[in-house]
Amino acid sequence: xxxxxxxxxxxxxxxxxxxxxxxxxxGYEVVLLELESEDEFxxxxxxxxxxxxxxxxxxxxxxxxxxxNYTDDVVLESPSHHYVQNQPGAVLEFAEFKQWLVxxxxxxxxxxxxxxxxxxxxxxxxxxxGVRYNGxxxxxxxxxxxxxGPAAPLAKDLGVSDLEREKQAIGVExxxxxxxxxxxxxxxxxxxxxxxxxxxxxxxxYSWIFHTGGDEAKVGLCYIQNDSHRxxxxxxxxxxxxxxxxxxxxxxxxxxxxxxxKVHRGSAHIQTPGDLTTDxxxxxxxxxxxxxxxxxxxxxKGMQSGRVAATTxxxxxxxxxxxxxxxxxxxxxSSGTARSPRGxxxxx
Numbered sequence: 037x038x039x040x041x042x043x044x045x046x047x048x049x050x051x052x053x054x055x056x057x058x059x060x061x062x063g064y065e066v067v068l069l070e071l072e073s074e075d076e077f078x079x080x081x082x083x084x085x086x087x088x089x090x091x092x093x094x095x096x097x098x099x100x101x102x103x104x105n106y107t108d109d110v111v112l113e114s115p116s117h118h119y120v121q122n123q124p125g126a127v128l129e130f131a132e133f134k135q136w137l138v139x140x141x142x143x144x145x146x147x148x149x150x151x152x153x154x155x156x157x158x159x160x161x162x163x164x165x166g167v168r169y170n171g172x173x174x175x176x177x178x179x180x181x182x183x184x185g186p187a188a189p190l191a192k193d194l195g196v197s198d199l200e201r202e203k204q205a206i207g208v209e210x211x212x213x214x215x216x217x218x219x220x221x222x223x224x225x226x227x228x229x230x231x232x233x234x235x236x237x238x239x240x241x242y243s244w245i246f247h248t249g250g251d252e253a254k255v256g257l258c259y260i261q262n263d264s265h266r267x268x269x270x271x272x273x274x275x276x277x278x279x280x281x282x283x284x285x286x287x288x289x290x291x292x293x294x295x296x297x298k299v300h301r302g303s304a305h306i307q308t309p310g311d312l313t314t315d316x317x318x319x320x321x322x323x324x325x326x327x328x329x330x331x332x333x334x335x336x337k338g339m340q341s342g343r344v345a346a347t348t349x350x351x352x353x354x355x356x357x358x359x360x361x362x363x364x365x366x367x368x369x370s371s372g373t374a375r376s377p378r379g380x381x382x383x384x
Contacts, residue, residue, distance in 0.1 A: 041065045041147075043349055044167050044177035046154040046190060048072075049081060050335055051321030052183030053137035054096065054342030055349075060144035062350055067177070068141060069152040069169055071184075077150060078134045081185075083302030084335060085209055085254055086128035087229045087246050092336040093126060096343075102133040104248040111223050111230040118223040125229055127246045127254065128335070130300075154184065156193045163315045164194060179349045179360055182319045183342070186305055191319040196311050203306040205241065208275050209256025211298030214291045217247060222288060225253070237282045240265030245288075252295075257282065260306055316360040320345045 043059050045052045048070035056068040072080055087107075092098065107125040111118055142148055151170070158166035158174060166176035167190065182190040191197035218224045230245045237243050241259025248254060257279050259265050273281070283289045309324040320326070320341040322334070352360045 040176040043179045045181040047183035050338040051342040054339045056141040056146040058346035060146035067147040074150040082131045084130045086130035109228040113232040183321045188323045206303045207258030209300045211295045216288045235268035239268035
C-alpha cells in the first residue's frame with residue numbers, strides 16, 4: 037500500500053525544507069521528496085550566491101557553521117562611482133546551508149526521500165490527494181506542496197502555474213582566489229557584498245563580488261533577456277563571455293584564479309505570480325515564482341514562503357473537522373496581500 041502523510045512536499049530547497057522543518061516541529065507527519073541523490077545533494081541545485089542578512093539568520097535559527105563570511109557593508113558600484121552602506125550580512129556556503137536544512141527537518145521528525153523524481157499530482161474528483169514519482173510510485177497526503185522551482189510539475193498539471201518564458205534571468209558565478217579586495221581604484225570590499233550596475237559588463241542586469249574571506253570571493257553576473265539587454269548587449273556574447281570579459285578587464289582580477297569545481301549556474305523567471313493555491317495544494321518558493329532575483333535576497337523570501345505554507349497547513353488541519361479547500365486560504369494575489377484571516381500561501 038502507498039504511504040500517507042499529513043503533508044507531502046516536493047523539492048528540498050530553502051522553501052520546501054523550511055516548510056518541512058516547521059511542520060515536523062508542530063508534530064505533523066510530513067515527507068520531503070527530492071530529485072537529487074543524497075550522496076550528491078545539492079550538486080545540481082547549488083545555484084545561489086547566498087548573501088543574506090541577520091533578520092533571516094535569527095528568524096530561522098541558521099547556525100554559524102554554514103556561514104563563509106560575515107560582512108559589514110553593502111557596496112553599490114557603477115562604472116565611475118561607488119556607494120558604501122553599513123549593512124551587516126552573511127555570505128552562506130549554500131550547499132552546506134541546504135544540507136543543514138534537510139538534516140534539521142529530519143531531526144525534527146520529517147521523512148526525506150532522495151532520488152524521488154516527482155512527475156504529477158494524483159487527483160480524485162479533481163482534487164489533489166497525492167503525488168506520483170519515479171514512474172509509478174505514489175505517496176498520499178492531506179495537503180500537497182510544490183517547492184520544485186521553475187520546473188513546477190505539480191503546479192502546472194493543476195493549472196496553478198502559467199509561467200511564460202518571455203522574461204528569464206540567467207546567471208553564472210565563480211568562486212575565486214587571489215582577488216585584490218582592496219584595490220586603490222575601487223571601494224574596499226573587505227567583508228562586503230558588492231553589486232555593480234554596468235551595461236558594459238551585464239546589460240540588463242548586474243554583476244557582483246561577495247567577499248568570503250582573505251583574498252577569496254564569489255564573483256558573478258546575471259541579466260534578464262529584455263529590452264535593456266537587447267539595446268546594450270554585445271552581439272554573439274554569452275553569459276560566460278560577459279563574465280570572462282569582466283575578469284579580463286578589471287584589475288582586481290589580474291592575479292585571480294577560479295577555485296576548482298566552484299562554478300554555479302542558474303536561471304529564474306521574472307513574472308508576477310498568478311494563483312498559488314487550489315484545493316489541498318500550495319506552490320511556494322520560486323515555483324510560481326514568488327521570488328524575483330532582482331528584488332534581492334531570495335533566500336529569505338524562500339524561507340518565509342515555506343513558513344507561511346506551514347502555518348497555513350497547520351490552520352487547515354487543526355480544526356476538529358480539517359478543511360483544506362481553496363476557500364479556506366483564498367486571497368487576492370494581484371497585490372501580494374493576504375485577504376483571508378486564515379492566512380495565505382501568497383503572503384510571502
